[in-house]
Amino acid sequence: MPRTLITSAIPYINGIKHLGNLVGSQLPADLYARYCRARGDEVLFLCATDEHGTPAELAAAKAGKPVDEFCAEMHEVQAAIGAGFGLSFDHFGRSSSPQNHRLTQHFAGALAANGLIAEVSEKQVYSNADGRFLPDRYIEGTCPNCGYDKARGDQCENCTKQLDPTDLINPRSAISGSTDLEVRETKHLYLKQRSLRDELSRWIDSKADWPVLTTSIARKWLNDGDGLQDRGITRDLHWGVPVKKGTEDWPGMEGKVFYVWFDAPIEYIACAEEWQDAGKGSDWERWWRTDKGAEDVRYVQFMGKDNVPFHTLSFPATILGSGEPWKLVDYIKSFNYLNYEGGQFSTSQGRGVFQDQALEILPADYWRWWLLSHAPESSDTEFTWETFQQDVNKDLADVLGNFVSRVTKFCRSKWGEEVPAGGALSERGKALIDDLQGKLADYTAQMDAIEVRRAAATLRSMWVAGNEFLQSAAPWTTFKQDPEAAAADVRLALNLIRVYAVLSAPFIPFSAERMLADMRTDEAAWPTDLSAALTALPAGHAFTVPEVLFAKIADETREDWAARFSGIRS
Numbered sequence: 139m140p141r142t143l144i145t146s147a148i149p150y151i152n153g154i155k156h157l158g159n160l161v162g163s164q165l166p167a168d169l170y171a172r173y174c175r176a177r178g179d180e181v182l183f184l185c186a187t188d189e190h191g192t193p194a195e196l197a198a199a200k201a202g203k204p205v206d207e208f209c210a211e212m213h214e215v216q217a218a219i220g221a222g223f224g225l226s227f228d229h230f231g232r233s234s235s236p237q238n239h240r241l242t243q244h245f246a247g248a249l250a251a252n253g254l255i256a257e258v259s260e261k262q263v264y265s266n267a268d269g270r271f272l273p274d275r276y277i278e279g280t281c282p283n284c285g286y287d288k289a290r291g292d293q294c295e296n297c298t299k300q301l302d303p304t305d306l307i308n309p310r311s312a313i314s315g316s317t318d319l320e321v322r323e324t325k326h327l328y329l330k331q332r333s334l335r336d337e338l339s340r341w342i343d344s345k346a347d348w349p350v351l352t353t354s355i356a357r358k359w360l361n362d363g364d365g366l367q368d369r370g371i372t373r374d375l376h377w378g379v380p381v382k383k384g385t386e387d388w389p390g391m392e393g394k395v396f397y398v399w400f401d402a403p404i405e406y407i408a409c410a411e412e413w414q415d416a417g418k419g420s421d422w423e424r425w426w427r428t429d430k431g432a433e434d435v436r437y438v439q440f441m442g443k444d445n446v447p448f449h450t451l452s453f454p455a456t457i458l459g460s461g462e463p464w465k466l467v468d469y470i471k472s473f474n475y476l477n478y479e480g481g482q483f484s485t486s487q488g489r490g491v492f493q494d495q496a497l498e499i500l501p502a503d504y505w506r507w508w509l510l511s512h513a514p515e516s517s518d519t520e521f522t523w524e525t526f527q528q529d530v531n532k533d534l535a536d537v538l539g540n541f542v543s544r545v546t547k548f549c550r551s552k553w554g555e556e557v558p559a560g561g562a563l564s565e566r567g568k569a570l571i572d573d574l575q576g577k578l579a580d581y582t583a584q585m586d587a588i589e590v591r592r593a594a595a596t597l598r599s600m601w602v603a604g605n606e607f608l609q610s611a612a613p614w615t616t617f618k619q620d621p622e623a624a625a626a627d628v629r630l631a632l633n634l635i636r637v638y639a640v641l642s643a644p645f646i647p648f649s650a651e652r653m654l655a656d657m658r659t660d661e662a663a664w665p666t667d668l669s670a671a672l673t674a675l676p677a678g679h680a681f682t683v684p685e686v687l688f689a690k691i692a693d694e695t696r697e698d699w700a701a702r703f704s705g706i707r708s
């Protein structure tokens with residue numbers, strides 16, 4: 139049995155995530171996990187919340203809560219929303235878990251033992267009023283280049299000039315506004331990525347099948363300018379994984395924590411240990427250690443484009459540099475951005491539709507279908523209420539929903555709620571099966587290749603083919619002269635509902651489950667031979683005419699939503 143390990147980029151804890159976050163990582167990962175399971179793979183699908191760093195501390199402060207309490211609560215909120223969207227994680231962990239603390243400290247110790255950690259003294263801005271060192275982007279002041287008075291210590295948003303905090307005129311703390319700042323000397327650990335550059339470069343070169351979006355970003359960081367740079371992996375913060383060398387203290391690093399981008403990907407591994415410790419599985423190392431059974435695991439990661447450098451370079455540098463037999467990623471599926479109505483989605487600015495709001499107004503499958511069928515694979519894509527309404531009404535209500543409704547209602551009116559007997563498969567029926575068999579081959583190939591939009595288009599074309607068959611077979615007309623022929627066509631169409639449910643489940647799992655329940659079957663094996671699969675429901679098999687599977691979105695409702703979500707979420 140093939141074994142597939144799947145991880146989604148772990149969402150940051152600072153707030154409720156938007157639809158861009160969903161389609162850029164967790165949702166396509168779930169699509170693929172569901173597909174792999176349906177094909178019979180043994181799957182471990184992991185995700186977690188990314189909990190450390192300054193933005194988490196500030197979000198907690200804004201909410202008036204201690205940071206650990208804030209993170210624990212927000213983790214539960216995100217877990218519930220994920221369940222609402224049907225995200226089928228085997229475990230949804232936390233980067234703040236004791237397992238991740240231990241493993242992060244372990245990796246740092248292994249890297250140090252291999253001579254890959256440098257201790258560097260540097261100057262950093264300290265805010266006396268805030269009692270803390272300030273990360274560059276939390277220092278604000280006037281841009282020396284253009285005079286903009288809200289320039290950040292890393293960059294001026296107005297003229298885009300890259301800055302150092304010390305370049306700013308009249309610098310102040312972005313947290314408290316205090317100007318009581320001083321430059322202090324502090325010591326940090328650096329991961330010597332430059333020493334691993336050639337090894338990383340060869341590894342990336344060996345990935346000829348990866349999306350260009352993934353490899354082009356990796357190569358840019360490897361080669362542009364002076365090439366891959368060593369990276370600071372510690373911070374002067376309170377909230378995070380305390381700096382240790384394995385289980386030993388690290389002299390000179392007291393009171394410091396690892397940088398969030400060092401510990402976050404390690405959580406992919408620690409999450410498997412959490413999964414085991416939560417009693418959901420056993421033998422977690424068999425997924426992660428090539429010396430303990432992970433040799434035959436295929437590991438696939440999902441993420442938005444801004445996360446690619448960390449997954450193609452920094453995290454692999456941690457793993458390769460440890461010299462230990464941890465599994466490296468086999469395939470990285472990355473995404474461009476989903477934009478919102480002519481601008482960007484933004485958590486910090488409260489712009490767009492957020493995941494909790496989306497679930498309040500419509501069932502998860504509407505979102506899953508639209509987002510996946512418009513996944514930003516080859517370029518950024520845009521969410522607009524108009525295209526959303528149009529596509530959902532057409533694909534789900536007019537095509538799939540309508541097919542299910544027409545077939546079941548017509549059958550009930552002539553034969554009652556059971557699969558009718560009599561007649562033989564018509565030429566038209568045979569042609570439909572041939573057509574669908576070809577489309578199924580395309581669909582599986584596209585799902586294997588994680589070509590999300592193309593797979594969605596092929597699935598939709600299979601739904602359309604069923605409608606066209608029904609339209610041209612017109613059993614409501616043939617019934618009068620040749621009821622046997624009509625019965626055979628309807629029998630095929632009822633069976634098609636079951637097959638649609640199975641094939642569509644990775645995209646729209648809730649509706650697929652309802653379709654199977656209404657067809658009163660739990661026969662959900664992935665079909666290979668459609669001629670056989672389309673006879674699974676024999677004559678006499680009882681079913682229920684479903685309630686409306688997908689209600690259409692009315693123009694007024696769309697206008698209401700467009701207005702409601704045009705502003706800023708406070």
Ligand SMILES: Nc1ncnc2c1ncn2[C@@H]1O[C@H](COP(=O)(O)OP(=O)(O)OP(=O)(O)O)[C@@H](O)[C@H]1O
Pocket residue numbers: 147148149150151155156157158159160161162163440441442443444445473474475476477483484485486
């Ligand atoms: N607009 C977007 N479209 C697609 N993917 C996105 C978008 N914004 C973020 N992502 C991806 O979502 C995943 C989770 O992101 P994360 O929680 O770290 O938020 P983020 O990158 O800080 O974005 P934001 O601040 O807008 O929420 C990451 O893989 C990220 O690349």
Ligand SMILES: [Zn+2]
Pocket residue numbers: 281282283284285286289294295296297298299
């Ligand atoms: Zn400027």
